Amino acid sequence: MKIFFLGISGTFMGNLAQIAQKKGFEVFGVDQKFYPPMSDELLNAGIKFQEGYEEKNFIDADLYVIGNSISRGNPLLEVIIDKNKTIISAPDWLYQYVLKEKKVISVSGTHGKTTVTSMIAHAFKKDGKNNFGHLIAGVPEEIHSWSLGDDDYFVIESDEYDTAYFDKEPKFFHYRPNILIINNIEFDHADIYSSVDEIESKFIRLLEQMEEGSKAYVNIGAVRKLFKDKVQELETNCEIEFFNAQGETISETNANLASKVLVNFFDKDITKKLLESFKGVKRRFQLLFESEKIILINDFAHHPTAIQGTIELARKEFVDAKIIPIIEFGSNTMRNGQHDISLKTILKNIKSYTINSSEKQQQLFKPFSSVFSENKFDEIINSNEKKIVVLMCGNRDFNGLQIQFLNKLKSLKSK
Incomplete structure (x- = not known):
């Protein structure tokens, strides 16, 4: 099966392209410009790509994954649409071809998603007993940004930003988490949302959609009381736990958030030891x-x-x-x-x-x-x-x- 990634040079799309190739798909891609490190990663993976959204860079494929930076009017997108090709958003592709088979650990919130997701993935990797998959929109110091894994769970940071030009809902709706962390909710993404109330409504709906047996951890130290009150009134199948993760520093807060997930798999002493060996993520202090x-x-x-x-x-x-x-x-x-x-x-x-x-x-x-x-x-x-x-x-x-x-x-x- 041939898959074409439109907007392949971003961290999320580039990592997805590598995951697709790892799963045995034939992968191609186009973006306006390519820069290291993603250009180097795609080259090292043997993935073919071209610069420029011109019609000449169209390649016939079975499926076209459209990045959320791509809008109508993009010349190459218009060619794909005119040829009546099958398109899919990146988060939907990820669910259909990877996450559907996994139990998803999802890290959400305005801040800290990349670091907390990296901490959790690092702990599993360091322990060595669980080969869980992960996808991180950043560059951890000691582990690769993605891994398919072959065990039950998959760790992913879950963005409230929109999905694609044809799907303006948050990416995290596609991931269907079994374990969810809501770290903090503040106003951001003014190009998408009009208020913090609108953003909170998306998180409320995510909680409402979670399946029976799932768990959600809400950091009450970093959300509004109004949001907590709404969550308490929810009729949902998931178990919701409120806790205060606020530490003296950002690092302590992130460690407290990661621990909430990890204690489902390790005892507290092992969890602490695994997190102490975490060396951070590039571009985070x-x-x-x-x-x-x-x-x-x-x-x-x-x-x-x-x-x-x-x-x-x-x-x-x-x-x-x-x-x-x-x-x-x-x-x-x-x-x-x-x-x-x-x-x-x-x-x-x-x-x-x-x-x-x-x-x-x-x-x-x-x-x-x-x-x-x-x-x-x-x-x-x-x-x-x-x-x-x-x-x-x-x-x-x-x-x-x-x-x-x-x-x-x-x-x-x-x-």
Whole structure:
């Protein structure tokens, strides 16, 4: 069977393509552009792909998996539709060809999905007694981002973002979890949702649809009381447990969340030992550079709560250092100003920089923040502070400035 992935270079789609090949399908794909590490992974897997959504890159296949970044008007999508080909969303393909045969452990919430999913998958891998599958939308330090596994369970992070141009519901409806974690629910994805109430309604419906014998764990320390009250009134077949996972740091909170799942399989002492060996996920408080004066950390934080948590973690880890956040306005919600007031509250007493902020946002943050660019490198490097921790927080590529700043720091250190 031939499968064509339209929008194959993203983490989710690229990993699915590799899973499809592992299951014995013949896989092809197209995206507008390809960059490492996914381009390297696809090449190493022997998957054929082309750049550009032009008609010339159409390949006849039995099934077309359409990524959620693809919209009507995409030239190649229109060719596929005109030829009356069979299309399917990526989450639906994953369920039909992988998850239908598994018991699904699903990690959901606004923040922490990648790290908590990675912790759970790492624990199973480290224990070595269970060969469970997993799919992670990130790059863990010690395990691969995906594994089919051959045991009953499959661990996956479950996104509330939409599924495809023809399915605007959250991805997580397709996964049909047997064990579900709801970590936190805050307003995000302003291009999809109008309010936090609308987002919460999707989680409510997910709980309503869970099957008899399933379990759901809700972190009441990170959801609204209104949501908890609604959940308590639900008529559902699943067993729901409320617990407070909040620790002193993000790392402790994530470990508490992962433990809720893992104690279904290991005793508490073994669970603790397995999690202590977890080395993290790239772009999650990832140390990129360290010298006597400057530390550079890369973090995926792109929501005020996550940004605040990253700043607090840095303060705890580096007590005597000056913390300088560089905030990338990468998500739709950040760019359209939905989080401006929250960010102002977090940053108002901190010297900080922004990337991709609008003129209006620059004026709002002007008393304590300026736009980050190449000419700001020396301003940070030549500061009179004895120790500086630069936190680069964002979910995109910082317009290439992170790489340029890192290269400059390395060149100065080598002199």
